[in-house]
Amino acid sequence: MLKFTEEHEWLRVEDDLVVVGITEHAATQLGDIVFVELPDEGTVVVKDDEAVVIESVKAASDILAPLSGEIVEVNTTLNDNPGLVNDDPIGDGWFFKMAVEDMSQLDEYLDEADYKKLIG
């Protein structure tokens, strides 16, 4: 199941975890990404906490935690290859996986059709 936030993040449920990244639309808007600062594994976040900092050649952008839960895994390949976020935002360019107690938090987010409407 793929869900989308209005802040252009995607969330995919995978083996009881939620994988989070940014959409192709967001990656294109940000431009060439040169650095991704990931949270530490084991960090407990509350929804809307700052979770990731993305630096493009233009500017720094914050990515907020879309859900409350624990960051259990981060995509360390982005340390050496931040450009994966541009090349494959919904695949290899993922940021982190979260363990979430209350999966119903996902219900508030958009499905793919509604997200596509949002970005026109």
Added chain:
Amino acid sequence: MDENRKTPLFDLHVALGGKIVGFAGYDLPVQYMGVLPEHLHTRTKAGLFDVSHMGQCVVTGPSFEAVAQALESLIPVDIAGLADGRQRYGFLTNDAGGIRDDLMLARRGDSVFMVVNAACKAADIAHIRAHLPDGVTLTEVTDRALLALQGPLAEDALATLNSAARTMRFMDVVDMELAGVTCWVSRSGYTGEDGYEISVPDALAEPLARALLDLPDVAPIGLGARDSLRLEAGLCLYGHDIDDTTTPVAAGLTWAIQKVRRPGGARAGGYPGADIIGAELADAPAMARVGLLPDGRAPMREGVQIFACADAQTPIGRITSGGFGPTVQRPVAMALIDRGFAAPGTALCAELRGKRLPVTVAAMPFIPANFKR
């Protein structure tokens, strides 16, 4: 809200897919294909920039000597010694020795052609006019666009329109026929690369730009890459790395103050803040502009505070501009810091998002300059 002004190339920027942003009161392209590829294109081939937002002025008078003397009362560089057809970097100072604006000065016959920063141009023009003696006048050039063609293939590109481009040396200024009209061309730029800056009548700006862009190695470049290129080249951005509180000595721009204008020189002083700048030339001020290389991969931008070590309480300075350097493939920055820590190789710390990260003071430019001397 006042609407932003448009340059004569606005329609071309839109037609080329430029992403338009407001900058210094103008609508200008921040990028076309992307900052990264545009930056690399300029370093390897040739990039065309629209810098028509910058102020162009001509100062005229009864003789070149009179014009030079008037401008030397505001600008601490050797203007009287400029040979015809030569250009020089300079700055307007204030009474505290700070930099009101930095600019380029070109001698064209008996007049001086100046290019000043867009955000400062109205204040510069008022300031200069208020101090010119009778008979010396400043005229703002409002009917010419300004293009910059930069990169190692800039000479080949411009020479296809006029072979005279090849005979110019760095900082030469000539009148040159391009696209059927006389342009004022200097061999200079703001990227650290060889290249030209071309003042062209408004009506011919687009035909000239199209003629250059039709060449296979020339691509349009936006403001984003202009900033990353000048940062790697170690060139100051007014309002960020230098401003009216930074003296030329603190800014590391003493090379632009020739001997003749320094204490003991034949035309020493006589400009705003001369006493302060003169004293600083002998006894350097507390702060210094330096290059910084973050040891890690995280870009560090303007405002990041610099500390002597990981547990120091008081910052020793701050980053004045910084970002990712696409050619050097790592983050680069400029900072204004306590001169005691300014030696290249000095290990310092920068506080980024609450963490102290290692940075190293580095010589600038970050890339070797590629000028045709």
